[in-house]
Amino acid sequence: MQERTIKENKEFESSPKLLVIGGSGLVGGALVSRISENGQLVLAPTHQEFDIAELSIGEIAKKINGTDVVINLAAQTEVDVCEKEKGDFGGMVWKTNVVGVEKLAKACLAGDATLVHISSDYVLSGSEQLCPHKETEKIDPITSWYAKSKAEAEKILLSSRVKAHIVRVQRPFGDDFNIKRRDFLRNVYEANRLGKKFFAIADQKLTPGYVKDYAKAILAIAGSQHYGIWHVATPTVTTIYDAVCLGLKYLEQNHHQIIDWNLIKATTFDEFMSHAGAPRPKDTAFDVSKFERHFGQGILRPLPEMLADWAANIALYEQI
Numbered sequence: 001m002q003e004r005t006i007k008e009n010k011e012f013e014s015s016p017k018l019l020v021i022g023g024s025g026l027v028g029g030a031l032v033s034r035i036s037e038n039g040q041l042v043l044a045p046t047h048q049e050f051d052i053a054e055l056s057i058g059e060i061a062k063k064i065n066g067t068d069v070v071i072n073l074a075a076q077t078e079v080d081v082c083e084k085e086k087g088d089f090g091g092m093v094w095k096t097n098v099v100g101v102e103k104l105a106k107a108c109l110a111g112d113a114t115l116v117h118i119s120s121d122y123v124l125s126g127s128e129q130l131c132p133h134k135e136t137e138k139i140d141p142i143t144s145w146y147a148k149s150k151a152e153a154e155k156i157l158l159s160s161r162v163k164a165h166i167v168r169v170q171r172p173f174g175d176d177f178n179i180k181r182r183d184f185l186r187n188v189y190e191a192n193r194l195g196k197k198f199f200a201i202a203d204q205k206l207t208p209g210y211v212k213d214y215a216k217a218i219l220a221i222a223g224s225q226h227y228g229i230w231h232v233a234t235p236t237v238t239t240i241y242d243a244v245c246l247g248l249k250y251l252e253q254n255h256h257q258i259i260d261w262n263l264i265k266a267t268t269f270d271e272f273m274s275h276a277g278a279p280r281p282k283d284t285a286f287d288v289s290k291f292e293r294h295f296g297q298g299i300l301r302p303l304p305e306m307l308a309d310w311a312a313n314i315a316l317y318e319q320i
């Protein structure tokens with residue numbers, strides 16, 4: 001078994017005042033749960049209570065007054081839906097993913113709060129030669145509106161004097177099926193239950209991750225003063241096809257669930273893209289060595305461990 005060193009897993013030495021925006025989402029839900037499990041206080045207003053697209057800088061500054069760390073997961077995240085607003089700088093995607101982030105940065109700067117902003121692998125070109133991708137790589141988003149908006153927000157934060165962490169995540173998967181945002185494991189699981197085929201890309205190099213690991217990693221970063229860009233994902237480079245097969249295998253072998261393997265079909269990235277609404281980068285697997293150098297190995301687990309945990313939690317919920 002690989003030896004692990006967890007350098008900093010306390011997440012915070014003291015008890016800073018935390019505010020999470022977008023805490024009802026796929027990643028945000030796991031983050032708020034993690035903070036609560038730690039026994040820490042967190043403010044997690046709803047979209048309606050804290051709308052970064054609609055509030056003014058002054059209103060945001062008032063709401064974050066006294067907060068030490070603001071963690072922003074609020075975003076328009078459906079890539080194909082975002083594409084319908086392409087070129088619309090007054091549309092909801094730009095107002096949320098770019099202007100909203102700029103307002104948060106200004107309010108955090110004024111209030112001397114740290115801003116932890118969640119970004120995406122889609123700011124990268126996805127070139128196979130540079131894979132797995134490091135934080136030092138020049139951003140070069142494929143021309144989708146979602147990717148452009150996420151890249152623009154990063155540029156704004158990097159040129160601001162705010163104490164900011166940009167945490168790029170990719171392909172999060174969770175076990176809370178009450179959350180609106182779907183992920184690839186939930187899609188394959190539900191498709192299998194309904195007797196429907198699921199096509200999974202087998203030639204695209206990615207590093208997906210369990211939202212529970214992402215939550216721990218985001219909190220470790222939030223407690224650090226090494227501001228900048230962080231890649232957060234499993235260290236295991238894989239494909240969605242392999243990840244899906246392993247997750248389902250754990251459900252079958254460890255939890256006696258019935259899986260119809262005939263419904264799981266491998267496809268190619270090019271075939272998928274021929275039906276997709278917006279362009280997507282191909283090989284965006286992350287190099288997470290910067291994170292591991294700062295926080296040790298073990299917070300971001302190898303994919304088999306994440307998937308075994310995911311399967312155990314899915315099986316548990318099935319029994320309830």
Ligand SMILES: NC(=O)c1ccc[n+]([C@@H]2O[C@H](COP(=O)([O-])OP(=O)(O)OC[C@H]3O[C@@H](n4cnc5c(N)ncnc54)[C@H](OP(=O)(O)O)[C@@H]3O)[C@@H](O)[C@H]2O)c1
Pocket residue numbers: 021022023024025026027028046047048050051052053054072073074075076077078096100118119120121150169170171172180181
């Ligand atoms: N999901 C992915 O595959 C993926 C991949 C890479 C990076 N990311 C990034 O990870 C972050 C979190 O993504 P996610 O998948 O957890 O997203 P999600 O499930 O779609 O959640 C987005 C959250 O933001 C809230 N929100 C949307 N617009 C808002 C606004 N104007 N003001 C305040 N809150 C607003 C939503 O509230 P309501 O639901 O109530 O509207 C929800 O709580 C995002 O920055 C995303 O770009 C996601």
